[in-house]
Amino acid sequence: MLDGPVRRRRRGLSVRLRLTLSYAGFLVAAGALVTGVLFSVLRFVPDDENLVVADDGRFVPDRSDLLGEAVPVALAGLAMLAVVGLLGGWILAGRMLRPLKELTDAAAAVSTGSLDHRVDLAGPDDEFRRLADQFDRMLDQLQHSFEEQRRFTHHASHELRTPLAVTKTMLEVALMDPDGSGRDELLARLVEMNDRSIQILESLFRLARLERMDLETEPVDLAEVAAEAGRQTRTDPAATDQEVRVVWDLDAAPTRGNRAMLVQLAVNLLQNAVAHNDVPAPTVWVRTGVDRAGVSALVVENTGAVLDEAAVATFTEPFVTGRAPSHSARWATGSGLGLAIVASIVRVHGARLDLQPRDGGGLRVVVAAGA
Template identity: 45%
Template sequence: MRLTLSYTLFTLAAGTLSLAVIYVGMKYVPNYPLTSSNPRYRSDAPSRQQILTTLLVAGGYALALMTAVGLVGGWFIAGRVLRPLKDLTGAARRAADGALGHRVALTGPRDEFTELADAFDEMLDRLQHSFEARQRFAANASHELRTPLAITRTMLQVAAADPDGQDWGRLVTRLQDTNQRGIEITEALLALAELDESPPELTPTDLATATREALATVRAEATAHGIAITATLDPAPTTGNPVLLRQAALNLLQNALRHNHPTGGTVTLTTGPRPSDPSHVRLTVTNTGPSLTPETVATLTEPFLRARGRTAATDPTRRGHGLGLTIVSAVTTAHHGTLHLIPNPDGGLHVTLDLPALTGPRQA
């Protein structure tokens, strides 16, 4: 209605201005009397005042007609213009009711409305993806946390039913392992929650130093599994949180070791400036292992999803909690970097973590 009235008022104002210009022009130009050129001929021509009066009356009727046409035409034009907004409103109401799968999919020429509809559809895509990911996260987290508790309860129930037939040393060891798994999952979930709620404190640091510390932590595990690690750790100055960067490097190395060949595998580790862009530094971790499909790799950063699905490895020394790469992805996002996971043609995974390089005097 507001658009219709605006169209009508604009039409009325334009018509009134046109009538005023014509009226003024006829009143003052020309300025000679309307008489016959022959003085003996008496003309019946109307006077100037009669012409002006007739002009005003005719103009008034014309303006009334233009107003009516403007109201009707403006109503239809406004309805046609605002029709895409009705579709957007309907989609917004469906989304508010929880139906995130609906899309506007506005067709027609490219204009402000189609751009708005496309932006709205893109927002719904992200919301749906985020909502579904959180639903999977909640379901998987409850399952992962319930598993060690259920195992502990079962072992305690068996021990209570037959206390004399138990190997208490073995039972205590199994309980400690199960309890440790629950602690690791809980700590990983807390780390993810902290990254989501508040940004970390960033200071000038060296990605190579954090990676070197993580490498020292996994040396014993690599030796135990017969996996050779080749490291080229060139300086990679950046602005970041040393603790989080060390944790990200540690998770990548543990992932490369635990998802490798049973024995005789390799891991290649490098740090330094990104070859194609010195404004970024790069950490790469490449490992041998089973073949992976691009579809499988695309889900590895989701919580509790492993290369073999949601099933943990049977070997306790190779068992993870399914949050390692999820934490790496969260740390990368908190540092304004990018994480890329690419399956190797011969098996295994190639991971690149790029962060903005440290600029300014401190870099030297």
């Protein structure tokens, strides 16, 4: 909805008509300038009221005679230039403005919701072509964003509906059990479903907040960030009750960023690596350091099932968990937003996120940022 009344604008001349008048006016002005130069030359011709006869008997016109003949011809020439300027200018302006008409038609199609329309302007690489190409790129981004939004809404509604539907089913079964023999089990499962709903909602809130928050940065060492994440997830070397072996190789990796957000990023990567690791002798490798190009990086790798590159490319989309029937039930406890949150944190930091399947199974995640 618009804020305030729509301002009414005075209807003016079209661009094509203004260009036509400009072309015609230029031609007439140029013709008038040439005519003025010619008339200025005539002032050097003597003006004698008496007829001048040459030696051969021919009549020699004076200045008045020449002006009398030249003025009607000059006026007719200027009128012809005006007509040619109007007709030629109208045609030329139409040809020059044709790309703008295609852009206008494309914008009108987009305004009706048709995001698949593209200008695809032909011709040389000029200003109009670059404008049309930029317009097409903008439409590509808009279409991609709307498709992501539709998928996100669909997955979010499905993920939120599932625990509610399960809760409703369990309550209906409990109502049909007058003895209440399964009450304790029912309460435990209701708590589990409630915890899952809370986890999904908190993850959604965190993801939405990342997209609109202002980034306050400070000097940060990714090695310290990874160590803090290990303490929060109890995967650091001091934790003795962990099921997955975590191998740490933390070298200094200075960068700038928001410490809290980067710790959340590392926590999500560690939780993802531990949870998606249903193989004998599960192992996670965490490394930080600076490469030869001076880029600080955090690398998290884990063993696990063999993954397909096409599937890995979708892991940063919301609610995509990539779980397979052979994976552990621990995969089902996540919200499906962990890597989506990681991708958002990487994006607001202007860093780079690279996900690749490991040889032999598992996932390799690299977060790279300039020092």
